[in-house]
Amino acid sequence: MTDATAPDIPEQKEQVRVWDIWVRLFHWSLVACISAAAVTGFLLGASWIALHIAAGLAAVALVLARIVWGFFGPTHARFADFLRTPSEILSHLKGKDAGRHLGHNPAGGLMMLALMAVILMLGMSGLVGLGGALRTGPLLSLPYATGEVGLELHETLAVLLLVMVLAHVAAAIFESRRSRENLVRSMVTGTKESRPGDHTSYPVQAHPRIAILLIAILAGTAVLLTEADTQTPMGVPVAELDETFMDECTACHLAYHPSLLSGTEWRSIMADLEEHYGEDASFDTETTKQITDWLLAHDASNVQTRPAHLFAGNLRPSNGSMTETRAWNHLHEDVSNERFLRAPVYSQANCSACHKDAEAGWFSPFHIRIPKETSK
């Protein structure tokens, strides 16, 4: 068979099954999950975090299931079908390996491995960040600093994945043109037309029962891990708010949690109550001492929460406000200034208007509810 016979091939070409139903379902479900995670992560604010986490975890679950299927699925689903040695990949890229690969070609196979690896690392770094920085999820007792590293890594990997997805889409379009077949449609229908000169793969039988068993074991492990979520995380504020502090300080503002600021900052604020953010808020000496002592005993150094690390120690020396810190402005850049000033929020100092857990010192993204504007 030579290329010269190609134009004589009749219109209705023989179709061969390449992608089994599970590979196709995996592919398009993963597209949906990664899209949802990308949109919520890159474009939407912190209040979308629940959907972001759900989409991300679903993507990880899909990849894990796909890895199992890579060992027990049919011919083209298997890693053995598309993972090649570096020299084979190079020779493919140089155009030296003639003939079409029905499954992933050697370069595509490498991309599949890389995509799966990056998605798994994204899930892991996300859980590390969620646990360490936000004190939620199965890793909720990690040190805060570890969580921060997790979040940074998560952001970097997310950009990397975005680039890889674009490359993957570009390669699919490029290959579709080059081989004059619609690869995207193949991922829907599962078939490709059989052509002379195709690389032949040794057909292997799928073992769905073993695959299902392994996936069930993985799912069970995941459930056990999420059970750990019900523990009380280490390093979160647990002390009840002091009665005097509550009585006195909440006369004008919400109970700003002692863990939001460092001891030095509290001491400085409490020493200058006559000039307290534009008003005189002075106490008698005894009350001042009592409240100061309590604040110092529960300051930022006692907890591992995100606000305790973002705001504490970052106020301007002369008793500045948390709303002036870079971290605060970065976190609130999506909320317009007018939004803060209008009813029912009225002020940037009114944290609890949107953060339902503000007085507990958590400021979890799960508890943000931006209220509808009211007339007054």
Next chain:
Amino acid sequence: MKYLFVLPLCLLAAPLAAQSTTPADLVAQYSAEAGTEASADRGRDLFLATHTGGKPDTPSCTTCHSPDPKAMGQARTGKPIDPLAPSANSERFTDLKFVEKWFGRNCNSVFGRDCTAAEKADVVAWLSSL
């Protein structure tokens, strides 16, 4: 001799009793201290006027308290403040320590100084006349 026992007990009990004074008692007490008769009209003018000398963010009582003392006010933080007029809020002017704490703070914020006994008498007189 009896007083020696009763007096300390009364002093101890004083903070426990929510009702340590009344608006009328306060007006009388401040007026006596000032040596002048209280005037509700002067109190109203003082309360509604815009002042200088205090802190720039709080030029008037009405910055935080509503110009209508029977209505809710609002602190600069967004937190609501209960009405000042005893007719709208029966807890007002019943706790001397509380009244003194807030006159102390707010006069300093608005005027940049302590209020005189006469000014306190006038304002309480106006607020309790509403």
